[in-house]
Amino acid sequence: MKYQIDTQFLLDSFKEIVEVPSPVGYYVQLNPVLEQYAAKFGHTVTYDNKSTAYITLEGEDNSKTVLVGAHVDTIGMVVRTIDKNGFLRVRMLGGVNYASVEGESVTVYTRDGRSYTGIMACQSHSVHAYDDARTLERNDNTMVVILDEDVHSKEEVNALGIRNGDFISPEPRCEFTKNGYVKSRFIDDKGAVACVFAALKYMKENGLKPKYKTIFAFPYGEEIGFGGTYVPAEVSEYIAMDIGIIGPDYDGDERKVSICAKDNAAPYDYELTNRLIGYAEKAGCDYALDVFYRYGTDGNAAVRAGNNLRAAAFGMAVYCSHGRERTHVIGLEHTTNLLLAYLMDI
Numbered sequence: 570m571k572y573q574i575d576t577q578f579l580l581d582s583f584k585e586i587v588e589v590p591s592p593v594g595y596y597v598q599l600n601p602v603l604e605q606y607a608a609k610f611g612h613t614v615t616y617d618n619k620s621t622a623y624i625t626l627e628g629e630d631n632s633k634t635v636l637v638g639a640h641v642d643t644i645g646m647v648v649r650t651i652d653k654n655g656f657l658r659v660r661m662l663g664g665v666n667y668a669s670v671e672g673e674s675v676t677v678y679t680r681d682g683r684s685y686t687g688i689m690a691c692q693s694h695s696v697h698a699y700d701d702a703r704t705l706e707r708n709d710n711t712m713v714v715i716l717d718e719d720v721h722s723k724e725e726v727n728a729l730g731i732r733n734g735d736f737i738s739p740e741p742r743c744e745f746t747k748n749g750y751v752k753s754r755f756i757d758d759k760g761a762v763a764c765v766f767a768a769l770k771y772m773k774e775n776g777l778k779p780k781y782k783t784i785f786a787f788p789y790g791e792e793i794g795f796g797g798t799y800v801p802a803e804v805s806e807y808i809a810m811d812i813g814i815i816g817p818d819y820d821g822d823e824r825k826v827s828i829c830a831k832d833n834a835a836p837y838d839y840e841l842t843n844r845l846i847g848y849a850e851k852a853g854c855d856y857a858l859d860v861f862y863r864y865g866t867d868g869n870a871a872v873r874a875g876n877n878l879r880a881a882a883f884g885m886a887v888y889c890s891h892g893r894e895r896t897h898v899i900g901l902e903h904t905t906n907l908l909l910a911y912l913m914d915i
Contacts, residue, residue, distance in 0.1 A: 571853045571906055572771055572852070573771075574767050574768070574770075574902065574906070575770055575771070576898060576902060578766075578767055578770055579763050579767040579898075579901055579902070579905065580751070580763075580898065580901075582763045582766050582767065583743070583751070583753075583760060583762075583763035584745075585602070586606075586641075586759045586763060587741045587743050587753055587755050587756075587759045588741055588743060590643075590676065590678065590736070590738035591641050591642055591643055591738075591789065592643055592646070592662050592736050592737070592738045593642045593643070593644070593645060593663050593790060593792050593793055594662070594736070594790070595642075595678065595738075596620040596641075596789050599641055600614070600616070600622055603622045603641070603787060604622075606766050607624050607769075609766075609770070610766075610772075611773065612624045617799060619789065620789060621786055621787060621788045621789065621799070622786070623784055623785065623786055624769075624785040625782070626772075626778065626779055626783045626784075627778065627782055628778055628779045628780055628781040628782040629779070630780060630782075632781075633781040634784065634803040635781050635782070635784070635804065635806040635808065636785075636800060636801070636804040636806065636878075637765065637784070637785050637786070637810060637908065637911075638785075638786040638787075638788060638809050638866075638867045638868065638871075639758055639761040639765050640787065640791035640792070640796045640811070641759065641762055641787045641788070641789060642790060642792050642796065643738070643757070644661070644664060644755075645661075645665070645736060645737055645738045646659040646662060646736075646737040646738075647660050647662060647733075647734055647736055648714075648732065648733050648734060648735045648737065649709070649733065651723040652723065653722060653723055654722065655721050655723065655726050656692075656713040657677070657687070657716065657726070657737075659709060659712060659713070659714060659737060660709055662793065663792030665891065666891045666892050667689075667707035667712050668707055668892075669889070669891070670739050671689060671691055671712070672688065672690065673688070674686055674687070674740045675688070675714055675737050675740065676737070676738055677714065677716070677735050677736070677737050678736045678737075678738070679730040679732070679735050680730075680735065685716055686716075687714040687716040688714070688715050689712065690712070690714075690715050691705060691707055691712060691713075692705075692712070693705045693711070739754060740754070741754040742754060742893060745898075749897050749898040749899060750823070750895055750896075750898075751901070752893060752895045753893065753894060754892070755894075756812060756894040756896055757811065757887065757890060757891065757894060758791065758811050758812060758884070760812070760884070760885050760887075760901060761810035761811060761812075761884050761885070761904065762787065764810065764904045764905040764908055765810070767905045768905050768908045772909075772912070777913065779913065779914075780912065780913060780914035782803075783912060786800075791866070791867045791870070794870060795870060795874075796870060797809065797869075797870040797871035797874070798870050798873075798874035799874070800878060804876070804878055805877075805878050805879070806880070807867070807868045807871045807872075807878050807879070807881075808845075808868065808883070808911060809866035809867045809868030809869075809880065810904070810908065811829075811866045811867075811882055812885060812887045812890060813825075813827020813861075813884055813885060813887070814861050814886065814887075814890060815887065815888050818862075819886075820859055822857070822886055822900075823885075823886055823887070823895065823896045823900050824897050824899040824903075825856055825886060825903060826849065826854050826857075826883055826884065826885060826886075826900060826906075826907050827883060827884060827885070827886045828845050828846060828849065828858050828881075828882070828883045829860075829861055829866070829881075830858055831861070832861050832864045832865045832866060832869055833863060833864055833865050834865055834869045834873065835869055837880055837881045837882055838880055838881055840879070842881045844911075845883055845911065849903075849907050849910070852906045852907060852910035852915065853906070854903040854906050854907050854910070855899075856883075856903065857886070866882045868880035869882075883904065883907055884904055885900040885903075885904045886900055
């Protein structure tokens with residue numbers, strides 16, 4: 570059966586959540602928003618000491634506990650040092666593709682709560698001024714943030730309250746096309762987060778409980794490999810909702826939900842992955858089964874950390890991963906339907 574989810578809510582919640590900055594380790598702005606969304610459906614949010622947010626639902630059968638993880642951290646940068654001319658040097662948070670953020674507006678968040686916009690640029694920023702403007706490799710040592718402030722020295726930047734270690738987030742530039750495409754940075758993984766809330770909305774409106782006690786987790790460290798390393802002891806299954814990849818070796822596309830059979834570390838659990846395939850077929854989801862190479866999720870991070878559980882992974886497929894990504898609303902709908910089928914254990 571297909572679940573008649575509220576697609577407009579799915580898109581509206583994605584747009585709101587994706588516009589709240591949450592680069593790896595920066596949770597101060599998004600966690601209150603997660604609390605607001607949980608409250609819409611009668612749930613509260615709890616936290617662990619890593620500021621991972623949790624929503625817990627009682628099941629029809631509480632003898633088993635499962636966890637669905639949708640990471641809320643995004644790729645970004647931190648201030649590494651401030652040049653004498655006032656440019657900010659950076660270090661990346663997660664696998665930033667600098668070619669995709671060159672020329673993008675960014676915001677710097679200071680530790681005392683202020684924020685400043687700027688532009689992400691290569692130090693050889695102009696073809697009119699630098700011989701190597703087209704050829705210089707874009708990396709941590711050549712990319713800078715030029716602030717949208719009248720500052721020309723390190724001292725002037727420091728006077729704004731900007732210091733080493735301040736977080737930097739690119740603009741998401743979320744856009745919906747009239748024929749269903751979703752274009753935005755950070756579909757990885759806020760597309761999955763929106764699917765979770767669309768599923769919670771459907772369950773609330775239809776008076777449904779999940780088959781088993783279910784914990785929804787929203788970690789902040791997936792992009793650097795440790796988001797799923799802590800798991801509550803009672804959890805026996807970890808479902809990582811994360812993007813699918815589109816490429817020459819893969820069957821996934823934007824109008825399908827991708828089920829990951831193996832990532833760069835290891836295969837996902839055989840039986841649990843088979844169950845996801847069965848749920849997708851019963852729920853009428855168009856799906857692809859793929860093996861991803863330069864890719865990992867919190868599910869396998871949880872296994873590698875020694876937790877006694879089985880893991881599997883699925884999510885909407887995107888073009889241009891870790892850039893300004895693109896998916897389709899149909900892929901988001903299939904992802905939400907697969908999640909509901911798993912929760913209901915149809």
